[in-house]
Amino acid sequence: MRLLIIEDDRDAADYLVKAFREVGHIADAAHDGEDGLAMALDGEYDVLIVDRMLPKRDGLSLIGTLRAKKIETPALILSALGQVDDRVKGLRAGGDDYLPKPYSFSELLARVEVLSRRRGSRGEDTVLRVGDLELDRLSHQVRRGAEEITLQPREFRLLEYLMKHAGQVVTRTMLLENVWDYHFDPQTNVIDVHISRLRSKIDKGFSQPLLHTVRGAGYMVRDGAR
Amino acid sequence: MTALGKLFRTTTFKLTLVYLTVFALFAAFLLGYFALNTRRLITEQITDTVNAEITGLSEQYRLGGIRQLVIVVDARARRPGSSLYLVTTFSGEALAGNVTALQPGILDNPGWTETAYRRLDEADNVGHPEHPNLHDHQAFVRVFQLPGGFRLLVGRDLDERERLYHIIVGAGRWSIAIVIVLGLAGGLFVTRRVLRRVDAMTETTRTIMAGDLGGRLPVAGTGDELDRLAENLNVMLERIEALMHGLKEVSDNIAHDLKTPLTRLRNRTEEALRSAKSEGEYRAALESTIEESDGLIATFNALLMIARAESGQAGDMLAFDAAEIANDIGELYEPLAEEKGIALKVEAGESAPVNGNRELISQALANLVDNAIKYTERPDKSVDGVTPEIVVRALNDGNRVLLTVADNGPGIPEADRGRVVERFVRLEQSRSKPGSGLGLSLASAVARLHGGELTLEDNHPGLKSIIALPRGGPLQST
Numbered sequence: 001m002r003l004l005i006i007e008d009d010r011d012a013a014d015y016l017v018k019a020f021r022e023v024g025h026i027a028d029a030a031h032d033g034e035d036g037l038a039m040a041l042d043g044e045y046d047v048l049i050v051d052r053m054l055p056k057r058d059g060l061s062l063i064g065t066l067r068a069k070k071i072e073t074p075a076l077i078l079s080a081l082g083q084v085d086d087r088v089k090g091l092r093a094g095g096d097d098y099l100p101k102p103y104s105f106s107e108l109l110a111r112v113e114v115l116s117r118r119r120g121s122r123g124e125d126t127v128l129r130v131g132d133l134e135l136d137r138l139s140h141q142v143r144r145g146a147e148e149i150t151l152q153p154r155e156f157r158l159l160e161y162l163m164k165h166a167g168q169v170v171t172r173t174m175l176l177e178n179v180w181d182y183h184f185d186p187q188t189n190v191i192d193v194h195i196s197r198l199r200s201k202i203d204k205g206f207s208q209p210l211l212h213t214v215r216g217a218g219y220m221v222r223d224g225a226r
Numbered sequence: 227m228t229a230l231g232k233l234f235r236t237t238t239f240k241l242t243l244v245y246l247t248v249f250a251l252f253a254a255f256l257l258g259y260f261a262l263n264t265r266r267l268i269t270e271q272i273t274d275t276v277n278a279e280i281t282g283l284s285e286q287y288r289l290g291g292i293r294q295l296v297i298v299v300d301a302r303a304r305r306p307g308s309s310l311y312l313v314t315t316f317s318g319e320a321l322a323g324n325v326t327a328l329q330p331g332i333l334d335n336p337g338w339t340e341t342a343y344r345r346l347d348e349a350d351n352v353g354h355p356e357h358p359n360l361h362d363h364q365a366f367v368r369v370f371q372l373p374g375g376f377r378l379l380v381g382r383d384l385d386e387r388e389r390l391y392h393i394i395v396g397a398g399r400w401s402i403a404i405v406i407v408l409g410l411a412g413g414l415f416v417t418r419r420v421l422r423r424v425d426a427m428t429e430t431t432r433t434i435m436a437g438d439l440g441g442r443l444p445v446a447g448t449g450d451e452l453d454r455l456a457e458n459l460n461v462m463l464e465r466i467e468a469l470m471h472g473l474k475e476v477s478d479n480i481a482h483d484l485k486t487p488l489t490r491l492r493n494r495t496e497e498a499l500r501s502a503k504s505e506g507e508y509r510a511a512l513e514s515t516i517e518e519s520d521g522l523i524a525t526f527n528a529l530l531m532i533a534r535a536e537s538g539q540a541g542d543m544l545a546f547d548a549a550e551i552a553n554d555i556g557e558l559y560e561p562l563a564e565e566k567g568i569a570l571k572v573e574a575g576e577s578a579p580v581n582g583n584r585e586l587i588s589q590a591l592a593n594l595v596d597n598a599i600k601y602t603e604r605p606d607k608s609v610d611g612v613t614p615e616i617v618v619r620a621l622n623d624g625n626r627v628l629l630t631v632a633d634n635g636p637g638i639p640e641a642d643r644g645r646v647v648e649r650f651v652r653l654e655q656s657r658s659k660p661g662s663g664l665g666l667s668l669a670s671a672v673a674r675l676h677g678g679e680l681t682l683e684d685n686h687p688g689l690k691s692i693i694a695l696p697r698g699g700p701l702q703s704t
Contacts, residue, residue: 085542102523104516154557180558184589185524187596187665193561 001116003027004043006036006062007051007078016049019105020112033057040066045073046116049108052079052090060093067094074115078103087183106217110169117168128163131223133202133210135163144202154179155198162211162221171218195219238420242413249409250402257398261391268387272366273338279309279380280370287372295378296322309382310343310365316375323379325365333379336371340364340384364388423452427459439467472536484522491518528664535586535671545698546584548627549574551591552620559595566603569613570595574620578627581698582676587629590672590680591618593665594631594691602635602688626678627695634688643682669693 003020005027007013013029020027028043030036033054040048040062048066052059063075077095079086087098096118097111128135132145140156142149151159157179162170172191176182195211203209212220233239279302287295292313299311303324312323318333320326327344343365367381426444434441442463443456498511556572563570580587595618602614612634619630669691670680678695 088542102519104520180554182558182588182592183585184592185527186558186592187524188562188599190558190562193565194558197561 001025001046001113002044003047003049003112004036004039004045005029005049006031006033006040006054006059007049008032008054009051016105016108020109023109031055033059033062037062037065040073041069041071047112048073048075049112050075050077050095052077052081060090060095063094074118076108076111076115078108106169107171107173110171110174110218113168114165114170114174117165128160128166130163130166130221131208131210133163133221135160142202144206149201151198151201155194155201158194158198159202159221162219166221166223169214169217169220174218233414233417233421236417236421238417239413242409242417246406246409246413250405253402253405254398257394257401261394261398264394265387265391268390269366272382272384272387275309276366276368276380276382280368280378283378283380284370284372287376287378292321292374292376295372295376299323309380310345310367312377312379314377314379316377318377321376325379325381328379332367333369333377336369336377338366338368340366341381343367343381420452427456434463439463439470469537472533475533484525487518487522487525491515491522494518525664528668531586531589532664532668532671535668535675538675543582544584545579545581548578548580548587548629548695549576549620551584551588552618552629555588555591555595556618558592559599563599563616566599567614568599568602569615570599570618571615572618574618576622578620578622579698579700580627580676580695582695583672586672586675587693587695590669590693591629591631593669594629594693597665597691598631598633598635598689602633622697623694625697627697629693629695630690632685632688632690634685637684637687637689638682640684666691 003025005013005016005020007016007029008031010031013031017027017029028039028045030039033056035056036048036050036054037057048063050059050062054062057065059077059079063077066073066075074096075094076097076099077090078099078101079090080101087100090098096115099108099111126137128137133142134144135142135156137160142151142156142159158175161175161178172189173185175191176186195213199209199211203211208223210221210223212222214220283295283298286298290297295313299313299322302308303311303322308324310323310325312325312328312333313321314333315321324346325343326346327342329341332339332341341364343363345363364384365381366384367379370378370380372378423444423446430441430443442460445453445456445460447453494511495515498508502508502511552574553572556570556574560570595616598616602616614634616631616633619628619632621628621630666680673680673693673695676695678693681692681694683690683692
């Protein structure tokens with residue numbers, strides 16, 4: 001995956017470039033809005049990471065300009081402004097995801113990976129399959145092998161989101177945002193309990209677990225056999 | 227700038243000058259019009275009277291000849307306040323009448339003329355010290371050629387007309403002078419009054435700018451436009467002061483309450499640098515550092531959110547159903563409660579419409595449920611034979627919507643209930659539990675932001691937290 005990090009804080013940018021390279025991605029950095037725009041225009045990037053406040057040209061206007069030129073490279077906005085309406089503004093300006101500072105690298109990585117695979121992903125498939133687990137988005141039926149699994153509506157949406165991003169790490173915050181539509185941080189980790197309930201329904205009694213916990217990051221649905 | 231210069235530069239004074247000019251011009255025009263018309267009217271009256279007399283006298287002449295005319299003119303001329311008469315022969319010799327000393331040549335031109343004259347009964351007094359201006363009489367006369375060479379002159383004295391005219395013109399001059407003097411005086415008075423009040427306001431704003439945010443602009447109590455302005459500015463100042471106060475409180479809280487965990491964080495890191503030997507020990511120290519900083523970030527975010535809510539920044543206010551929120555939050559926390567051996571129930575049947583920020587209200591309710599779970603949890607579930615239970619309700623209560631979270635845990639002593647809503651206040655018994663101590667403060671700030679309130683009640687046993695919100699209009703759907 002090729003990444004462009006547009007961030008005026010050089011330390012933060014260097015840290016991100018280094019961290020992404022360590023996990024096997026190619027990352028470039030730009031330190032102001034104009035450079036960032038120029039690089040985003042001619043570089044072939046999979047995802048842009050854009051700081052909201054940049055010298056010369058702010059992040060939202062940069063994304064707006066790209067979108068006006070029909071460049072649809074997914075963009076994640078980093079911002080010190082973390083309120084819901086700031087997020088709405090960011091997404092309205094053409095951003096694809098919004099992460100308030102300070103963030104953890106694992107959270108950023110998980111979101112960037114989801115963004116990079118959004119294009120041509122299985123987002124439109126009506127039936128999602130991971131190993132022998134099968135989820136039908138139209139009939140709302142879930143079965144593993146020959147066994148039918150009954151899920152509550154929320155559990156269904158949770159599994160649907162996890163399976164849509166099979167093979168990718170999904171963080172608790174991403175689940176809270178996408179499955180529950182909440183953007184606040186509950187004081188207790190309520191998501192873990194929902195996951196363990198779901199796990200007991202889809203993995204219990206099967207030798208091959210599909211729903212994995214990624215320590216320090218989140219969860220992942222993955223066919224362990226492969 | 228001198229005091230007078232300052233006075234002359236004010237808007238009020240400039241307005242006064244403009245009005246003064248307009249009024250003076252208007253008065254001059256009015257009086258001038260009045261004077262000219264009066265004069266014209268009097269002249270018309272004179273003309274009518276003289277014409278009528280000439281008609282009458284020439285009739286007398288036609289009937290009784292010159293003798294009859296002389297008798298009638300003599301009789302008329304003697305009456306007090308009479309018109310002016312003169313009957314002469316063709317050569318100009320006076321036969322009857324009461325005027326003399328006419329301007330030469332008057333009698334040769336029949337028709338209307340203005341002329342100087344002297345009354346015969348006054349002629350003797352010429353040069354008398356008491357009447358030095360007897361020559362100065364002016365008259366408007368008509369000379370009429372009678373058949374047979376006689377001439378008849380009839381006229382009226384113009385003094386009355388001129389006097390009236392002069393009176394009016396004089397009145398006009400005086401009134402304009404008075405208008406100007408009074409206008410200037412009034413203008414100066416009003417300007418000084420306004421200026422004094424504006425100066426007082428300027429003085430107050432200066433002290434406010436200097437840092438005394440408690441200052442308020444003086445209100446005279448007359449309800450005029452300056453008062454309205456001052457009142458509005460005062461409301462604005464009130465708001466600014468509240469905002470500044472909120473800001474100050476937040477920074478105080480940040481200073482006081484983030485310093486403790488920051489110090490702890492620093493100490494631990496230092497300790498690790500000093501004494502950690504193995505990689506494992508370093509790793510553990512770093513992990514605890516990250517954990518601690520995550521806690522700091524959460525506290526910081528909560529503080530910002532409370533500050534935003536308290537300063538009235540609600541973001542998008544939408545109509546939604548509080549019952550839905552109760553169900554959603556209940557559903558979010560139910561597995562967690564169950565894991566801790568608590569039965570969490572939601573009772574939210576009927577729709578409870580609310581106008582507000584759905585996200586904030588959800589978070590407020592989540593905080594209450596979170597608290598309830600934290601404090602209802604018992605290490606030994608069967609210790610008193612009571613099943614721990616939490617009930618989340620959404621209900622309509624008159625013009626309010628109540629979101630309540632009731633538990634049967636230890637509750638909070640009545641004396642402490644007010645205090646726990648304050649920031650960072652955590653009762654001693656709960657120091658060991660995780661949390662920033664901001665959950666209830668945030669719930670309370672969110673309730674107040676929506677024009678409602680957070681109250682804590684005894685649930686016999688346990689605690690009942692209630693978020694009361696103003697009921698919104700009926701919802702479009704659901």
